[in-house]
Amino acid sequence: MQLRRVAVLGGGPAGLYAARLLKLAQPRCEVVVHEQGERDTTFGFGVGLAAGTQRKLEAADADTLRDIRAAGRPHDMTMDVGGAVARVRNDNLIGIARTELLDVLQRHAEKAGVRLEHGVRPAADDLDADVVLAADGVGSATREAGGFGASVELGRGLFLWCGAGFALDDAVFAPVDTEHGTFVTHAYPYADDRSTFLIETDEPTWRAACLDTAVVEGDASDTASLAHLREVFRTHLRGHDLIGNRTRWQRFRTVTCRRWSAGRVVLLGDAAHTAHFSIGSGTKLAMEDAIALVAALDAEPDPPAAFARYEAVRRPAVERLQELARRSRLWWESFPSRTHLPVERLMISYMTRAGNIPLDRFAATSPEVVGAALGQFAGVAPQVPPDLTDWVLRSRVAPDDLDALVVDAVLDDPWGVEADAVVAAAAAAAPAALRVVGPPERPALLTRLDLAERLRTEVGATVVVEGPPDLRDDLAAGLVSGRADLVGVTGSTGSGEAS
Incomplete structure:
Protein backbone atom coordinates (compact mmCIF):
# COMPACT_ATOMS: atom_id res chain seq x y z
CA MET A 1 0.00 0.00 0.00
CA GLN A 2 1.09 3.58 -0.50
CA LEU A 3 0.92 5.43 2.81
CA ARG A 4 0.37 9.17 3.01
CA ARG A 5 1.68 9.88 6.50
CA VAL A 6 3.20 7.72 9.24
CA ALA A 7 3.87 8.83 12.82
CA VAL A 8 6.42 7.03 14.96
CA LEU A 9 6.20 7.32 18.75
CA GLY A 10 9.64 6.81 20.28
CA GLY A 11 13.11 7.67 19.06
CA GLY A 12 14.90 4.51 20.15
CA PRO A 13 16.36 1.83 17.84
CA ALA A 14 12.94 0.38 16.92
CA GLY A 15 11.36 3.72 15.98
CA LEU A 16 14.34 5.25 14.19
CA TYR A 17 15.16 2.13 12.18
CA ALA A 18 11.53 1.55 11.19
CA ALA A 19 11.24 5.20 10.13
CA ARG A 20 14.31 5.02 7.90
CA LEU A 21 13.33 1.72 6.29
CA LEU A 22 9.81 2.96 5.66
CA LYS A 23 11.02 6.18 4.07
CA LEU A 24 13.42 4.23 1.86
CA ALA A 25 10.61 1.89 0.80
CA GLN A 26 8.04 4.69 0.31
CA PRO A 27 9.81 7.98 -0.50
CA ARG A 28 6.50 9.84 -1.00
CA CYS A 29 5.29 9.01 2.50
CA GLU A 30 5.76 11.64 5.20
CA VAL A 31 7.43 9.96 8.18
CA VAL A 32 7.77 11.80 11.50
CA VAL A 33 9.42 10.45 14.66
CA HIS A 34 8.17 11.94 17.95
CA GLU A 35 10.64 11.48 20.82
CA GLN A 36 9.88 12.84 24.29
CA GLY A 37 13.56 13.25 25.22
CA GLU A 38 15.93 15.87 23.87
CA ARG A 39 18.16 14.85 20.98
CA ASP A 40 21.40 14.65 22.94
CA THR A 41 19.89 13.10 26.06
CA THR A 42 19.72 9.34 26.44
CA PHE A 43 20.01 6.81 29.21
CA GLY A 44 21.98 3.62 29.41
CA PHE A 45 25.51 2.65 28.45
CA GLY A 46 26.41 0.09 25.80
CA VAL A 47 24.35 -2.37 23.79
CA GLY A 48 25.49 -5.52 22.01
CA LEU A 49 24.82 -6.77 18.51
CA ALA A 50 25.61 -10.39 17.66
CA ALA A 51 26.62 -11.70 14.26
CA GLY A 52 23.18 -13.07 13.36
CA THR A 53 21.49 -9.74 13.94
CA GLN A 54 24.18 -7.95 11.95
CA ARG A 55 23.53 -10.22 8.97
CA LYS A 56 19.85 -9.28 9.03
CA LEU A 57 20.65 -5.59 9.31
CA GLU A 58 23.08 -5.85 6.42
CA ALA A 59 20.43 -7.41 4.20
CA ALA A 60 17.93 -4.69 5.14
CA ASP A 61 20.19 -1.62 5.10
CA ALA A 62 23.91 -2.10 4.53
CA ASP A 63 24.72 1.63 4.81
CA THR A 64 23.42 1.93 8.36
CA LEU A 65 25.13 -1.27 9.47
CA ARG A 66 28.45 -0.06 8.07
CA ASP A 67 28.36 2.96 10.37
CA ILE A 68 27.20 0.89 13.34
CA ARG A 69 30.14 -1.46 12.89
CA ALA A 70 32.54 1.45 12.53
CA ALA A 71 31.35 2.88 15.85
CA GLY A 72 31.29 -0.49 17.62
CA ARG A 73 33.94 -2.41 19.52
CA PRO A 74 34.39 -6.17 18.90
CA HIS A 75 35.21 -8.43 21.84
CA ASP A 76 35.31 -12.01 23.01
CA MET A 77 33.69 -13.36 26.19
CA THR A 78 35.20 -14.61 29.44
CA MET A 79 33.97 -16.03 32.71
CA ASP A 80 36.03 -15.19 35.80
CA VAL A 81 35.36 -17.11 39.01
CA GLY A 82 37.80 -16.22 41.77
CA GLY A 83 40.56 -15.54 39.26
CA ALA A 84 39.99 -18.76 37.25
CA VAL A 85 39.12 -17.68 33.72
CA ALA A 86 37.51 -19.42 30.74
CA ARG A 87 37.46 -17.61 27.39
CA VAL A 88 35.07 -18.12 24.48
CA ARG A 89 35.44 -16.72 20.98
CA ASN A 90 32.51 -14.56 19.94
CA ASP A 91 33.07 -13.82 16.27
CA ASN A 92 31.63 -10.47 15.15
CA LEU A 93 30.00 -9.61 18.48
CA ILE A 94 30.23 -5.86 18.94
CA GLY A 95 29.43 -3.47 21.75
CA ILE A 96 28.38 0.06 20.88
CA ALA A 97 27.46 3.03 23.06
CA ARG A 98 23.73 3.59 23.07
CA THR A 99 24.43 7.26 22.33
CA GLU A 100 26.51 6.27 19.28
CA LEU A 101 23.89 3.83 18.04
CA LEU A 102 21.14 6.42 18.31
CA ASP A 103 23.33 9.01 16.60
CA VAL A 104 23.92 6.66 13.66
CA LEU A 105 20.23 5.83 13.41
CA GLN A 106 19.18 9.49 13.65
CA ARG A 107 21.61 10.55 10.93
CA HIS A 108 20.49 7.80 8.60
CA ALA A 109 16.81 8.46 9.27
CA GLU A 110 17.25 12.16 8.43
CA LYS A 111 19.35 11.29 5.40
CA ALA A 112 16.40 9.25 4.11
CA GLY A 113 14.03 12.20 4.65
CA VAL A 114 12.51 11.37 8.04
CA ARG A 115 11.60 14.32 10.26
CA LEU A 116 12.63 14.04 13.91
CA GLU A 117 10.76 15.97 16.59
CA HIS A 118 12.29 15.94 20.10
CA GLY A 119 10.90 17.07 23.43
CA VAL A 120 7.32 16.10 22.57
CA ARG A 121 5.09 13.24 23.72
CA PRO A 122 1.86 13.17 21.75
CA ALA A 123 -0.73 10.45 22.20
CA ALA A 124 -1.55 8.18 19.28
CA ASP A 125 -5.12 9.57 19.10
CA ASP A 126 -3.78 13.10 18.60
CA LEU A 127 -1.73 12.29 15.51
CA ASP A 128 -2.83 12.83 11.92
CA ALA A 129 -1.41 9.69 10.33
CA ASP A 130 -2.52 6.68 8.33
CA VAL A 131 -0.49 4.48 10.68
CA VAL A 132 1.06 5.07 14.10
CA LEU A 133 4.10 2.97 14.97
CA ALA A 134 4.32 2.81 18.77
CA ALA A 135 7.95 2.18 19.69
CA ASP A 136 7.81 3.95 23.04
CA GLY A 137 9.65 1.36 25.09
CA VAL A 138 9.05 -1.02 27.95
CA GLY A 139 6.94 1.56 29.80
CA SER A 140 4.91 2.30 26.66
CA ALA A 141 2.12 4.78 27.34
CA THR A 142 0.51 3.66 24.08
CA ARG A 143 0.38 0.05 25.21
CA GLU A 144 -0.84 0.99 28.67
CA ALA A 145 -3.70 3.01 27.16
CA GLY A 146 -5.24 -0.36 26.36
CA GLY A 147 -6.42 -2.48 23.47
CA PHE A 148 -3.44 -4.84 23.27
CA GLY A 149 -4.13 -7.39 26.01
CA ALA A 150 -0.84 -6.60 27.71
CA SER A 151 0.61 -8.35 30.74
CA VAL A 152 3.86 -7.79 32.64
CA GLU A 153 5.70 -10.41 34.70
CA LEU A 154 8.34 -9.30 37.22
CA GLY A 155 11.51 -11.31 37.76
CA ARG A 156 12.66 -12.35 41.23
CA GLY A 157 16.22 -11.06 40.99
CA LEU A 158 17.41 -7.45 41.11
CA PHE A 159 19.76 -5.70 38.72
CA LEU A 160 21.12 -2.30 37.86
CA TRP A 161 22.98 -0.79 34.90
CA CYS A 162 26.12 1.28 35.40
CA GLY A 163 29.36 1.95 33.58
CA ALA A 164 33.07 2.50 34.08
CA GLY A 165 35.56 4.87 32.47
CA PHE A 166 37.83 2.30 30.84
CA ALA A 167 37.56 -0.44 28.23
CA LEU A 168 37.65 -4.05 29.36
CA ASP A 169 39.63 -6.40 27.14
CA ASP A 170 36.64 -8.73 26.73
CA ALA A 171 33.13 -9.19 27.97
CA VAL A 172 33.30 -10.77 31.41
CA PHE A 173 30.82 -12.62 33.59
CA ALA A 174 32.14 -12.53 37.14
CA PRO A 175 30.53 -13.54 40.45
CA VAL A 176 31.88 -12.15 43.72
CA ASP A 177 30.98 -13.71 47.06
CA THR A 178 30.64 -11.23 49.93
CA GLU A 179 29.63 -11.45 53.56
CA HIS A 180 26.08 -10.62 52.46
CA GLY A 181 25.81 -12.99 49.49
CA THR A 182 26.78 -13.12 45.83
CA PHE A 183 26.82 -10.30 43.30
CA VAL A 184 27.54 -11.02 39.65
CA THR A 185 28.42 -8.65 36.84
CA HIS A 186 27.93 -8.91 33.11
CA ALA A 187 30.46 -6.35 31.88
CA TYR A 188 31.68 -5.53 28.39
CA PRO A 189 33.54 -2.79 26.50
CA TYR A 190 31.61 -0.54 24.14
CA ALA A 191 34.08 2.27 23.43
CA ASP A 192 37.80 2.94 23.72
CA ASP A 193 37.29 4.35 27.21
CA ARG A 194 34.00 2.90 28.41
CA SER A 195 32.51 -0.38 29.62
CA THR A 196 29.05 -1.40 30.71
CA PHE A 197 28.73 -3.02 34.14
CA LEU A 198 25.35 -4.70 34.60
CA ILE A 199 25.19 -6.10 38.14
CA GLU A 200 22.72 -8.63 39.52
CA THR A 201 21.94 -10.13 42.88
CA ASP A 202 19.15 -11.96 44.68
CA GLU A 203 16.77 -10.34 47.12
CA PRO A 204 18.27 -11.83 50.33
CA THR A 205 21.72 -10.50 49.39
CA TRP A 206 20.29 -7.12 48.40
CA ARG A 207 18.55 -6.77 51.74
CA ALA A 208 21.45 -8.13 53.80
CA ALA A 209 23.73 -5.50 52.25
CA CYS A 210 21.14 -2.84 53.16
CA LEU A 211 20.83 -1.78 49.52
CA ASP A 212 17.04 -1.82 49.80
CA THR A 213 17.06 1.30 51.95
CA ALA A 214 18.38 3.80 49.37
CA VAL A 215 15.97 6.62 48.51
CA VAL A 216 16.22 7.66 44.86
CA GLU A 217 14.16 10.49 43.45
CA GLY A 218 13.80 11.97 39.98
CA ASP A 219 16.66 11.24 37.61
CA ALA A 220 19.21 10.62 40.38
CA SER A 221 21.27 7.44 40.61
CA ASP A 222 21.54 5.19 43.66
CA THR A 223 24.93 6.47 44.80
CA ALA A 224 24.96 4.31 47.95
CA SER A 225 24.67 1.14 45.89
CA LEU A 226 27.30 2.37 43.40
CA ALA A 227 29.74 2.98 46.25
CA HIS A 228 29.07 -0.47 47.72
CA LEU A 229 29.44 -2.23 44.37
CA ARG A 230 32.64 -0.34 43.56
CA GLU A 231 34.21 -2.14 46.51
CA VAL A 232 32.67 -5.51 45.59
CA PHE A 233 34.08 -5.33 42.04
CA ARG A 234 37.25 -3.35 42.75
CA THR A 235 39.46 -6.02 41.11
CA HIS A 236 37.46 -5.94 37.88
CA LEU A 237 37.20 -2.14 37.93
CA ARG A 238 41.00 -1.72 38.08
CA GLY A 239 40.73 1.27 40.37
CA HIS A 240 37.97 3.03 38.43
CA ASP A 241 34.66 4.21 39.86
CA LEU A 242 31.27 3.01 38.70
CA ILE A 243 29.35 5.58 36.69
CA GLY A 244 25.61 6.03 37.14
CA ASN A 245 22.96 7.25 34.72
CA ARG A 246 19.52 6.91 36.31
CA THR A 247 21.11 3.85 37.91
CA ARG A 248 18.84 2.10 40.38
CA TRP A 249 17.78 -1.42 41.28
CA GLN A 250 15.06 -2.97 39.15
CA ARG A 251 13.34 -6.27 38.58
CA PHE A 252 13.15 -7.36 34.97
CA ARG A 253 9.76 -6.82 33.34
CA THR A 254 8.76 -9.42 30.78
CA VAL A 255 6.11 -7.79 28.58
CA THR A 256 3.72 -9.83 26.46
CA CYS A 257 0.69 -8.73 24.45
CA ARG A 258 -2.17 -10.81 23.06
CA ARG A 259 -2.35 -8.37 20.13
CA TRP A 260 0.34 -6.12 18.67
CA SER A 261 -2.08 -3.79 16.88
CA ALA A 262 -5.31 -1.96 17.56
CA GLY A 263 -6.95 0.11 14.85
CA ARG A 264 -4.26 2.12 13.08
CA VAL A 265 -1.71 1.67 15.91
CA VAL A 266 0.92 -1.07 15.91
CA LEU A 267 3.49 -1.90 18.59
CA LEU A 268 7.11 -2.85 18.02
CA GLY A 269 10.22 -3.39 20.11
CA ASP A 270 9.97 -3.27 23.90
CA ALA A 271 6.50 -1.74 23.66
CA ALA A 272 5.24 -5.07 22.29
CA HIS A 273 7.51 -7.56 24.05
CA THR A 274 10.66 -7.82 26.13
CA ALA A 275 13.21 -10.58 26.61
CA HIS A 276 15.76 -10.76 29.41
CA PHE A 277 18.99 -8.87 28.77
CA SER A 278 21.14 -11.98 29.37
CA ILE A 279 20.16 -13.16 25.88
CA GLY A 280 21.24 -9.77 24.49
CA SER A 281 17.93 -9.34 22.75
CA GLY A 282 16.35 -5.91 23.24
CA THR A 283 17.97 -4.06 20.36
CA LYS A 284 17.96 -7.20 18.22
CA LEU A 285 14.20 -7.69 18.59
CA ALA A 286 13.49 -3.99 18.06
CA MET A 287 15.38 -3.69 14.80
CA GLU A 288 14.20 -7.03 13.43
CA ASP A 289 10.62 -5.96 14.23
CA ALA A 290 11.23 -2.83 12.17
CA ILE A 291 12.42 -4.86 9.18
CA ALA A 292 9.37 -7.15 9.25
CA LEU A 293 6.85 -4.36 9.84
CA VAL A 294 8.09 -2.21 6.97
CA ALA A 295 8.09 -5.22 4.63
CA ALA A 296 4.49 -5.99 5.60
CA LEU A 297 3.36 -2.36 5.15
CA ASP A 298 4.93 -2.32 1.72
CA ALA A 299 3.42 -5.65 0.63
CA GLU A 300 -0.16 -5.58 1.92
CA PRO A 301 -3.13 -3.53 0.62
CA ASP A 302 -4.20 -1.96 3.92
CA PRO A 303 -2.98 -1.54 7.53
CA PRO A 304 -5.01 -4.39 9.08
CA ALA A 305 -3.61 -6.87 6.56
CA ALA A 306 -0.09 -5.50 7.06
CA PHE A 307 -0.34 -5.71 10.83
CA ALA A 308 -1.63 -9.27 10.63
CA ARG A 309 1.26 -10.24 8.34
CA TYR A 310 3.82 -8.52 10.57
CA GLU A 311 2.58 -10.31 13.66
CA ALA A 312 2.35 -13.67 11.89
CA VAL A 313 5.97 -13.34 10.78
CA ARG A 314 7.43 -11.98 13.99
CA ARG A 315 5.45 -13.56 16.82
CA PRO A 316 6.91 -17.10 16.51
CA ALA A 317 10.49 -15.79 16.55
CA VAL A 318 9.74 -13.40 19.42
CA GLU A 319 8.00 -16.05 21.52
CA ARG A 320 10.85 -18.49 20.93
CA LEU A 321 13.37 -15.90 22.08
CA GLN A 322 11.22 -14.95 25.06
CA GLU A 323 11.20 -18.58 26.18
CA LEU A 324 14.98 -18.83 25.78
CA ALA A 325 15.28 -15.58 27.72
CA ARG A 326 12.96 -16.87 30.45
CA ARG A 327 15.19 -19.90 30.96
CA SER A 328 18.26 -17.68 30.92
CA ARG A 329 16.74 -15.31 33.49
CA LEU A 330 15.94 -18.21 35.82
CA TRP A 331 19.51 -19.47 35.47
CA TRP A 332 20.95 -16.07 36.38
CA GLU A 333 18.54 -15.62 39.28
CA SER A 334 19.83 -18.91 40.72
CA PHE A 335 23.47 -18.28 39.76
CA PRO A 336 24.96 -18.36 43.31
CA SER A 337 23.94 -22.00 43.72
CA ARG A 338 26.46 -23.18 41.12
CA THR A 339 29.58 -21.08 41.66
CA HIS A 340 31.25 -24.12 43.28
CA LEU A 341 31.73 -25.59 39.79
Missing part, protein backbone atom coordinates in the same frame (compact mmCIF):
# COMPACT_ATOMS: atom_id res chain seq x y z
CA PRO A 342 35.11 -25.27 38.07
CA VAL A 343 34.96 -22.30 35.72
CA GLU A 344 34.97 -24.45 32.56
CA ARG A 345 32.02 -26.53 33.76
CA LEU A 346 30.26 -23.35 34.83
CA MET A 347 30.80 -22.03 31.30
CA ILE A 348 29.16 -25.20 29.95
CA SER A 349 26.23 -24.57 32.28
CA TYR A 350 26.01 -20.98 31.05
CA MET A 351 26.19 -21.84 27.35
CA THR A 352 23.55 -24.59 27.63
CA ARG A 353 21.28 -22.76 30.11
CA ALA A 354 18.53 -21.96 27.61
CA GLY A 355 18.78 -25.02 25.38
CA ASN A 356 19.74 -23.19 22.18
CA ILE A 357 23.45 -24.11 22.01
CA PRO A 358 24.14 -27.86 21.78
CA LEU A 359 27.20 -29.16 23.58
CA ASP A 360 28.80 -30.51 20.41
CA ARG A 361 28.43 -27.16 18.63
CA PHE A 362 30.01 -25.36 21.54
CA ALA A 363 32.83 -27.92 21.52
CA ALA A 364 33.51 -27.17 17.85
CA THR A 365 34.00 -23.45 18.53
CA SER A 366 35.60 -23.63 22.00
CA PRO A 367 37.43 -26.98 22.26
CA GLU A 368 39.77 -25.77 25.03
CA VAL A 369 36.91 -24.90 27.36
CA VAL A 370 34.85 -28.00 26.59
CA GLY A 371 37.90 -30.26 26.73
CA ALA A 372 38.84 -28.96 30.17
CA ALA A 373 35.25 -29.35 31.38
CA LEU A 374 35.05 -32.92 30.12
CA GLY A 375 38.33 -33.71 31.84
CA GLN A 376 37.02 -32.32 35.13
CA PHE A 377 33.74 -34.19 34.71
CA ALA A 378 35.36 -37.57 34.05
CA GLY A 379 38.56 -37.17 36.07
CA VAL A 380 40.79 -37.64 33.01
CA ALA A 381 43.07 -35.51 30.88
CA PRO A 382 41.32 -32.65 29.00
CA GLN A 383 39.87 -33.91 25.73
CA VAL A 384 37.03 -33.57 23.24
CA PRO A 385 36.33 -37.09 21.95
CA PRO A 386 34.80 -37.47 18.48
CA ASP A 387 31.81 -39.35 19.94
CA LEU A 388 31.20 -36.66 22.55
CA THR A 389 27.67 -37.58 23.63
CA ASP A 390 28.37 -41.31 23.77
CA TRP A 391 31.59 -40.63 25.69
CA VAL A 392 29.78 -38.55 28.31
CA LEU A 393 26.90 -41.00 28.72
CA ARG A 394 28.97 -44.17 28.65
CA SER A 395 29.54 -44.47 32.39
CA ARG A 396 26.62 -42.34 33.61
CA VAL A 397 23.53 -44.35 32.66
CA ALA A 398 21.74 -45.38 35.83
CA PRO A 399 21.08 -49.11 36.34
CA ASP A 400 17.45 -50.08 36.02
CA ASP A 401 17.42 -51.59 39.51
CA LEU A 402 18.73 -48.46 41.25
CA ASP A 403 16.73 -47.91 44.44
CA ALA A 404 15.54 -44.33 43.98
CA LEU A 405 12.62 -42.16 45.01
CA VAL A 406 10.71 -41.16 41.87
CA VAL A 407 9.98 -37.46 41.37
CA ASP A 408 7.40 -36.83 38.66
CA ALA A 409 8.25 -33.28 37.59
CA VAL A 410 5.55 -31.44 35.63
CA LEU A 411 6.13 -27.73 36.20
CA ASP A 412 7.30 -24.60 34.38
CA ASP A 413 9.59 -22.90 36.88
CA PRO A 414 12.29 -25.05 38.54
CA TRP A 415 12.76 -22.33 41.18
CA GLY A 416 9.09 -21.47 41.72
CA VAL A 417 6.63 -22.34 44.49
CA GLU A 418 5.69 -25.74 43.00
CA ALA A 419 9.34 -26.67 42.72
CA ASP A 420 9.94 -25.52 46.31
CA ALA A 421 7.32 -28.04 47.44
CA VAL A 422 8.92 -30.84 45.40
CA VAL A 423 12.35 -30.11 46.86
CA ALA A 424 11.00 -29.89 50.41
CA ALA A 425 9.19 -33.23 50.06
CA ALA A 426 12.32 -34.89 48.67
CA ALA A 427 14.44 -33.47 51.49
CA ALA A 428 11.96 -34.76 54.08
CA ALA A 429 12.13 -38.25 52.59
CA ALA A 430 15.97 -38.15 52.71
CA PRO A 431 16.51 -40.74 49.97
CA ALA A 432 19.93 -41.91 48.84
CA ALA A 433 18.88 -41.43 45.20
CA LEU A 434 16.18 -39.60 43.25
CA ARG A 435 14.89 -40.43 39.77
CA VAL A 436 13.36 -37.36 38.09
CA VAL A 437 10.85 -38.29 35.39
CA GLY A 438 8.32 -36.45 33.26
CA PRO A 439 6.98 -35.85 29.74
CA PRO A 440 9.27 -36.69 26.81
CA GLU A 441 9.08 -33.28 25.10
CA ARG A 442 12.28 -31.24 25.05
CA PRO A 443 11.06 -28.23 27.05
CA ALA A 444 9.95 -30.60 29.81
CA LEU A 445 13.34 -32.31 29.82
CA LEU A 446 15.22 -29.01 30.07
CA THR A 447 13.06 -28.01 33.03
CA ARG A 448 13.61 -31.45 34.58
CA LEU A 449 17.36 -30.99 34.36
CA ASP A 450 17.13 -27.62 36.09
CA LEU A 451 14.98 -29.09 38.87
CA ALA A 452 17.47 -31.94 39.20
CA GLU A 453 20.23 -29.39 39.75
CA ARG A 454 18.27 -27.96 42.69
CA LEU A 455 17.68 -31.44 44.09
CA ARG A 456 21.40 -32.27 43.87
CA THR A 457 22.32 -29.06 45.67
CA GLU A 458 19.58 -28.87 48.29
CA VAL A 459 18.80 -32.53 49.02
CA GLY A 460 22.24 -34.01 48.54
CA ALA A 461 21.02 -37.26 46.98
CA THR A 462 22.30 -38.90 43.80
CA VAL A 463 19.99 -37.56 41.10
CA VAL A 464 19.01 -39.43 37.94
CA VAL A 465 17.20 -37.61 35.11
CA GLU A 466 15.22 -39.61 32.58
CA GLY A 467 14.87 -38.51 28.97
CA PRO A 468 14.08 -39.95 25.55
CA PRO A 469 16.80 -41.33 23.26
CA ASP A 470 16.62 -38.51 20.71
CA LEU A 471 17.46 -35.98 23.46
CA ARG A 472 20.67 -37.71 24.54
CA ASP A 473 22.64 -34.54 23.69
CA ASP A 474 20.67 -32.58 26.28
CA LEU A 475 21.22 -35.32 28.85
CA ALA A 476 24.96 -35.22 28.17
CA ALA A 477 25.06 -31.43 28.56
CA GLY A 478 23.14 -31.81 31.82
CA LEU A 479 25.76 -34.18 33.18
CA VAL A 480 28.77 -32.06 32.24
CA SER A 481 27.17 -28.89 33.60
CA GLY A 482 26.41 -30.48 36.97
CA ARG A 483 22.64 -30.67 36.63
CA ALA A 484 22.48 -34.44 37.11
CA ASP A 485 24.63 -37.31 38.45
CA LEU A 486 23.21 -40.05 36.23
CA VAL A 487 20.71 -40.32 33.40
CA GLY A 488 18.13 -42.78 32.20
CA VAL A 489 17.65 -43.01 28.43
CA THR A 490 14.17 -44.42 28.11
CA GLY A 491 10.66 -44.04 26.76
CA SER A 492 9.32 -42.58 23.54
CA THR A 493 11.10 -39.90 21.56
CA GLY A 494 10.82 -36.30 22.54
CA SER A 495 9.89 -33.44 20.29
CA GLY A 496 9.83 -29.67 20.17
CA GLU A 497 12.31 -26.89 20.58
CA ALA A 498 13.45 -25.22 23.75
CA SER A 499 10.78 -22.61 23.19
